[in-house]
Amino acid sequence: MKRNSRLSLALHTLSHMAGDPNRVRTSADIADHAGTNPVVVRRVLGKLREAGLLTSEKGHAGGWRLAKSAESITLADVYLALNEQLVSGVTEDAGPSHCSVETGLQKRIAEVLEEIEESLVQRLRETSITDVHPKSCSYCDN
Amino acid sequence: MKRNSRLSLALHTLSHMAGDPNRVRTSADIADHAGTNPVVVRRVLGKLREAGLLTSEKGHAGGWRLAKSAESITLADVYLALNEQLVSGVTEDAGPSHCSVETGLQKRIAEVLEEIEESLVQRLRETSITDVHPKSCSYCDN
DNA sequence: GAAGAATGCAACTGCTAATGTTACGTATGG
DNA sequence: CCATACGTAACATTAGCAGTTGCATTCTTC
Numbered sequence: 595m596k597r598n599s600r601l602s603l604a605l606h607t608l609s610h611m612a613g614d615p616n617r618v619r620t621s622a623d624i625a626d627h628a629g630t631n632p633v634v635v636r637r638v639l640g641k642l643r644e645a646g647l648l649t650s651e652k653g654h655a656g657g658w659r660l661a662k663s664a665e666s667i668t669l670a671d672v673y674l675a676l677n678e679q680l681v682s683g684v685t686e687d688a689g690p691s692h693c694s695v696e697t698g699l700q701k702r703i704a705e706v707l708e709e710i711e712e713s714l715v716q717r718l719r720e721t722s723i724t725d726v727h728p729k730s731c732s733y734c735d736n
Numbered sequence: 737m738k739r740n741s742r743l744s745l746a747l748h749t750l751s752h753m754a755g756d757p758n759r760v761r762t763s764a765d766i767a768d769h770a771g772t773n774p775v776v777v778r779r780v781l782g783k784l785r786e787a788g789l790l791t792s793e794k795g796h797a798g799g800w801r802l803a804k805s806a807e808s809i810t811l812a813d814v815y816l817a818l819n820e821q822l823v824s825g826v827t828e829d830a831g832p833s834h835c836s837v838e839t840g841l842q843k844r845i846a847e848v849l850e851e852i853e854e855s856l857v858q859r860l861r862e863t864s865i866t867d868v869h870p871k872s873c874s875y876c877d878n
Numbered sequence: 879g880a881a882g883a884a885t886g887c888a889a890c891t892g893c894t895a896a897t898g899t900t901a902c903g904t905a906t907g908g
Numbered sequence: 909c910c911a912t913a914c915g916t917a918a919c920a921t922t923a924g925c926a927g928t929t930g931c932a933t934t935c936t937t938c
Binding site (some may be wrong): 598599601602605606609610627669680681683684696698699700702703706710713714717718721725726727728 | 740741743744747748751752769811823826838841842843844845852856859860863868869870
């Protein structure tokens with residue numbers, strides 16, 4: 595895997611779950627499908643659970659499933675749950691500048707980028723995870 | 737500095753230039769202001785030059801300046817010049833999957849993310865670099 | 879209650895991308 | 909002809925992230 599695969603992994607998994615909501619999946623199953631490691635899966639899905647998108651159960655018959663209807667889960671929910679901040683995260687350096695003009699400028703840039711970030715989230719809110727799924731998928735229970 | 741500082745550096749520099757367009761700045765000057773290295777500055781600004789946003793001149797009185805009016809430069813121009821792909825870049829892993837359902841799903845996810853990316857660019861097009869500048873900046877020639 | 883199966887979590891490793899740095903070539907102007 | 913500045917390549921350093929291992933915990937089933 596590469597780069598920021600967390601969002602990709604999350605969407606991938608949620609899309610599968612949307613296709614067969616009643617099935618309980620273990621992190622090992624999910625990891626196999628995604629070609630990754632169970633611990634990585636738990637790390638990512640754990641965030642989604644904190645956000646109330648998934649539930650997990652320990653023990654013998656445990657595993658993961660959707661905490662609510664697939665239609666009600668938007669890409670914004672996923673994005674925010676993972677703390678992505680793709681846009682506004684670019685200015686996280688800061689560091690006290692010597693020049694007051696510089697700090698004012700950096701502040702202004704941060705403002706603008708947060709505006710952009712906000713409109714990105716608005717856009718993500720328009721798409722449900724059920725839209726991230728091939729129309730005709732007869733094997734979505736795989 | 738941290739993470740993806742290229743976009744931040746580019747906006748920072750362009751904002752300064754917008755405040756005093758006639759001044760020619762060396763990469764050393766810019767690096768000092770941004771707290772980074774002249775070579776890094778040239779790398780980033782070089783992309784902006786390729787995109788026709790800046791011009792650079794070698795030699796004794798050389799340096800960088802805007803290639804066109806500040807008002808006509810949008811955040812989308814900068815973003816595209818730097819090849820950022822903040823959103824759609826998250827699926828760059830791919831790798832041939834064994835299962836046709838998987839590949840279909842990945843393709844669909846990529847489609848959706850590219851749609852999102854496109855609307856991000858549309859949003860960026862609405863903001864000029866002159867908007868990324870404190871309203872009252874009497875020291876913008878620093 | 880013991881065994882097995884699953885998550886939860888912490889620590890560590892290894893890899894990769896990006897930044898930072900050095901060095902040298904090239905062009906320009908005084 | 910020399911100082912200055914960009915252009916570029918090569919290398920070093922760093923930060924973030926996926927991957928891995930190990931162990932505790934919880935739940936089901938026998």
